[in-house]
Amino acid sequence: MSDLLDAHDVLLADLDGTLYRGRGAVPGAVDAVTGAARRGTRTVYVTNNASRRPVDVAGHLAELGFPATEQDVMTSSQAAAAMLAEQLPVGSPVLVVGTEALAEEVIGVGLTVTTDPDGAVAVVQGHSPDTGWRALADATVAVRAGAVWVACNIDPTLPTERGPLPGNGSMVAVVRTASGREPQVAGKPAPRLLRDALRRSGARSGLVVGDRLDTDIEGGNAVDLPTLLVFTGVSGPAEVLAAPPALRPTYLAADLAALTRPAAELAPAARPGWQAQPGDDGTLVLSGDGAGSPEPALDALRALAAVHWAGKGGEVRVQPDGPAAERAVNELGLPTGADAGTGGSTTVASA
Structure with a gap:
């Protein structure tokens, strides 16, 4: 009998809550991903987190036992930089609200980084634990003056060992409120990140795997891909029942071990x-x-x-x-x- 892996040649997998929690792997996740790889189904690791370099994300995954290289990782900072490059001339000055990892992605697509809000033609905003009032004020000045504004993601919270804490979306909300403008969004549930990940993989039949209805599942639905919700992270059964159509998963499973079960049993x-x-x-x-x-x-x-x-x-x-x-x-x-x-x-x- 065929199983879920037989129908898909790539897994577009979320990280936190799906593959790992805190510093440790979700039980069974490493075996599931390595088993998929042995059968020819590659995993592309797709994360809204814009604070870390892809090579660092891959290193963390490899330490946990996942088959991961830098080329297997797609971050919202990469998608955001690509969006800017499509809209701006080479060398355009961009105000970066985020980490050095985000700034490196901006430079990597041929743009420059500036700290001058009056001279910036674009603002890109990603999570950093060090973001303060002055950075948000500078972003507001630039955005209000007409700069292109791209948010790596708009997740309101960030899962931590201390519980949910303010995420990039909370910081984006500050600039939105102060400027009266709306950003373009690179990360899930906006379609850009998943589309880029699918294009990079070269696969024809992707499966989006995640633990959150409002990012992973909604994002997969936005790009017309089937989705698997695993109950190892944020969203729970009551939320599944209450979910509006855009947030409804194709399949439901306790964890990633379900990849080797028939699809009909999971729907x-x-x-x-x-x-x-x-x-x-x-x-x-x-x-x-x-x-x-x-x-x-x-x-x-x-x-x-x-x-x-x-x-x-x-x-x-x-x-x-x-x-x-x-x-x-x-x-x-x-x-x-x-x-x-x-x-x-x-x-x-x-x-």
Whole structure:
């Protein structure tokens, strides 16, 4: 029986929350990626993080055991620099709000870096933990004067070992508020980064893999590629049910081990052992026992998603009918009380 890897010649994989968390690899991720490589499916590592050089990202991945070289890494800083180069004459001065890694990408496409906001014809903005008020003020001056403005990404938060902290999108919001202008966006969910990654790979059938609905999945949908959401990072089952069409994944899986499973088993659809149907009071009713399923809770979610997405979608309460259904709903953390919601999710709310 064919599996998900048989249908794809490249994986466009997110990093944090998908392949690693903090300093360690997500359990099973290294085996999954190296196994895919042995079967001829390359992985291109696609990250919105613009603060590190591709060679440093590749080095980190290799240390964890992933088959990665500099040419396998695509960052939002590369995509942002390419966007600027298409719009500006060679040698144009660009104000860089970000790290040296971002500045090097700008220089690498034939542009120059300036610290003078009055002389800048463009501003590129990427995450740096050292960004302060003066840098944001200079960016505002240049943007307000008409400079081309490209944001590497607009992620509102950045996952850290201390929990979510302000990401590049929060800094972009400062300049947006002060200047009254909107940036062009290079990173996910905007299509440029994934398109560049797919073009570099030379592949014909890509699969976007990630842990966030509002960047990875929305980005994959924006470039009309199938998507696999893994529950090893940010987005959870309640968010999946509530997701609007642009954020809905093609496949759902616990982790990357699912790459060797048949695609039909991972897609939201009716699943053996479970029955999902709309309730009279606007709820979803889950019944059955998931008998024979290797992962009863996730199969319950796939069944629920198929029914809910075929209707109006949106936030919903799930009413379990029977002890097995109650166990599955509890394991998934789905809302069952009067206060339906996504648990304060930013991945759905921000969309």
